[in-house]
Amino acid sequence: MDKQKTLPQNLRRILPFLIFLLFISGVCVIVYKAQFRYDLHKPVQYIMMTTHKTNGEVILTKDSPSLTEEFSCSVPELRAFSMECTAYRASSDARISITLSDTESGQILYRDSQKITGLIKTSNSRYLKCSLDEEFTDSESRLLRLELTLEHAQDTTLHFTANQRQILVSSFNDNPADHSNVIYSLSYSDNSFMSLFYAVLCAALLLFAALTYYLIMIRCQKIQQFFVPLALMLGLIFQCLVTVHGVPDESTHLDTAYKYSNQILFVQSTDTPGTIYKRECDARLSEMLANGLESNSYYQLLFHTLERPSDTQLVQVSYIDGTNLVPGIVYLPAALGISVGRILGLSAMLTFQLGRIFNLLVFILLIRLAIGVTPYWKNLFGALGLLPITLQQAASASYDAIINGLVFLFIALCFHCQNTQVLHKKQLIPTGILAVFVAVIKGGVYLPLLFLLILCFHHRSSGMYPARKRKLLLGSVLAFVLLSALALVKFMPVFHDFLTSAAAVDQENSLYTIPYVLQHPLHTVYLLWNTLMKCGDDLVRGLLGGMLSWLDFQINWIFIILLLICLLLLINVNDDNKRLSRKAQLVISGSCLLSTLLIMLSMLVGYTQMKWNYIQGLQGRYFLPLAPAFFPLLTTNIVSVNVKQASRTWMVLIGTEILLVLQMAAMIL
Structure with a gap:
């Protein structure tokens, strides 16, 4: 009798699993037949x-x-x-x-x-x-x-x-x-070798789909349990799909990480400013890879990753230092990975890949800590950590991997402190350290996120004596002023450039400046409005992963809508959400709005020429650190998602990402 009951139950689990794998396999075949194979005859x-x-x-x-x-x-x-x-x-x-x-x-x-x-x-x-x-x-x-x-x-x-x-x-x-x-x-x-790359990619995606179904639908694991294996496997897939130099400004990030790798390995500095020592094979590969994705990048990946380099002597080459907007610590994981590759005498491609993998591992650790720390919206933090744009940056040498991970953790700590009755040093010290980090990255554009610290204290002040309330308020204001001053000192050279970059000789081609913005506030409002009207859809698409690599891959809106629906459902999972108070909503929305304005204004005065009537260079990924704070504002009693429905939502999200990866592969050629 027990066997008769068990068999149908097993079938109910196995049959959807087989259907899911068959669906993914069918899409792999269709993409190859309908899109991929027609370009295999082209030269590399x-x-x-x-x-x-x-x-x-x-x-x-x-x-x-x-x-x-x-x-x-x-x-x-x-x-x-x-x-x-x-x-x-x-x-x-x-x-x-x-x-x-x-x-x-x-x-x-x-x-x-x-x-x-x-x-x-x-x-x-x-x-x-x-x-x-x-x-x-x-x-x-x-x-x-x-x-x-x-x-x-x-x-x-x-x-x-x-x-x-x-x-x-x-x-x-x-x-x-x-x-x-x-x-x-x-x-x-010719790029016929890409058929091998596509076959390996499809096999990896099928294995990833099987692992996802097993952990979520069969083992019924929660996000705390399945995030690490899924993020690691999908991150490695993105790491190969968006290969070295395929992420914006990655050549600069690799150069900066290489500088710190030299310090780790006690390689002396050059006597010429703006130059560093590199292995000749590493410098050669850097020149052989384009900014973006091309078939040559995959040729180098497939045929030169496992070779032993012969030209490992150090040569002096020029480089660009990327630490003008961030502290050098964000390059440490990539520098460690590059150092390991150099010590082991690995190929240039594998050495750079190790730097990217170390970045990915640290990012996964930080997001897993954030999921464990936050009392609510654990599914949201996990979903944001698995978005295509997030993993693309995490599985690269970009400092975004570390910045996103640490800002996510800071927001999670703020939610944790808000939900804790008694605060201890073990909570306040890491929160304070991360607050300093938030203040000194990306020109201070995320400085308004420090207002989230109010969440840690405002619900405790109701029972305080007036004198203690004043001390708490004074201390908070003083801390914010000190952190703002720290950001000002850190980015003073950048601010100086913004103040003096206008060129009277060629007004049309000069950049907007801070004095111009202050003197023409109404025109600045017009610029902001035009930016939202002209670029708003691209910003949303970029935030959710619809514009990848150097914005070369523009994914169909169907995938973006599915990802957005999944996020909106996962913020309303029962026992994993909380209705925010009016004060908390005001604090979070205000900090996100101010940070958004700073991001837009920074691109206005740092990138946009005065001949344009909207802001140039904005990308959706710049707003990703704000997402864990912003999405909880959309929590509603209208939608209620139970545990079983949450598991199905996760399967839809992962299935959408698999389809998105296949569409990216079809666009490479």
Whole structure:
């Protein structure tokens, strides 16, 4: 009799499990057949030029008609190359002569003379595309020489987009000290290897789906139990899908982490400001990966991760220090990971990946602590920690991994202190330390979150004597003033730039400044309003993970709506939510609003040119640290979610993320 009862119960568990896996498998097949396979014949693209950032330029004129560049070809089976250029005042018979040769053998790989009338300045970029007659099969690590000559120039000027490649470029215009590069891209081999990448990705997603169903639906675990394994596995998937340099400004973050890795390994500093020592293989890989995602990044990931590097000698290269807006401690996890890779003599790709993995591990630990600390909205903290945008940043070298984790923990501690009758030092000390951290990150834009500390004390002040109330109020005000002063001192150089960045010579292309904002408050309001109207949908999409990598991946709104619905349900799980008092709602909403305004104003005076009528450069991920405080404001008695419904909501959320990952994979090619 017991067996007869047990069998149907097991079937009721196993059958949905099989249906779920079959559904995910079916989607994997459909994405491959309908989207992925059609682009597998294309050559691999290696973008040598810096994308998403401003580059320099090299100009050819009648008086200076030629240039040469010698560079180490870092790709096998070279097929084609291109250059981005624009012609001004182009004469009808002006031409550009292009020669590419192998310096060792003298073999001419490409030679042609092209008219430049098609390169006349327009709103779109113009490219010189050069295809080799025969594939250069032995191209990797060969030293090639590019020669360009402007013929019949007259008044024609030809502007080539250029940047610096300190390792790959050995000389420019026969000057070994000049490492300028004018090559925009190299095309090589073909990306059929991406079918292997896709197969591994699908296998990982199926394993992740099975683990999710087992932990949530079969074992009936709570968020405290299943968050770590799910976040770790999904984070590793994102870490490979959005590979090195695929996250905004990651090259800068890796450079800064490398600087601290040198300090950990007792590597001496260089005598030249703005430079550090790197392993040559690490510096070379940094120049071989574009800012964003391209098939070349996955080629390097699949074929060069497990190799043993031979060129590990230290070389001096320039770098960008990313600590002007954050304390150096946020780079420590990535620096430790990079140090481990260097000590073990691992490849450059694996070394950088270890830095990203260490970041991910620390982020998961911080969010797990936040889930354990907060008395309510544990499911909300877990869901926010698993959002695509959160995991993308967490599984990278970006300081956002540590910032988001620590701010989440600070908000959780504020909720915990609010719910505790007697506060002890073990609660107040970490809360105070994190409050200092919140004050000194990102130019102080999250400073208003310190008003959440009021939640720790306001419900206790009702029974206090007036004198003690005054002391508490005075102490709170004094603490806020001191932290604000600390932020002001920390970011004084940044504020000075904001105050003096206006250029009277070119008013239209100069940046908005703090004095301008203060002198034109009404116009500032108009700018804020225009930003919400023009960019509001992109900000919401970016906050929930619908705009990933360097905003290259714009996911369908269907996925975003599903993720938003899941969040709104998970904040109303029975016994995991609390109706906030009017005072608490006022404090939380005020702090979130003020912080939002500071974020927008910081991008207005730090990034936006005066020719624009709305704020440039805003991204939804900037508002992610505010999410754990903001979403509890949406708790309502209208919606009630029990434990079983919460489990189903989690399955919908995880299923949506799996579909979103598959759509990202389809966009890579």
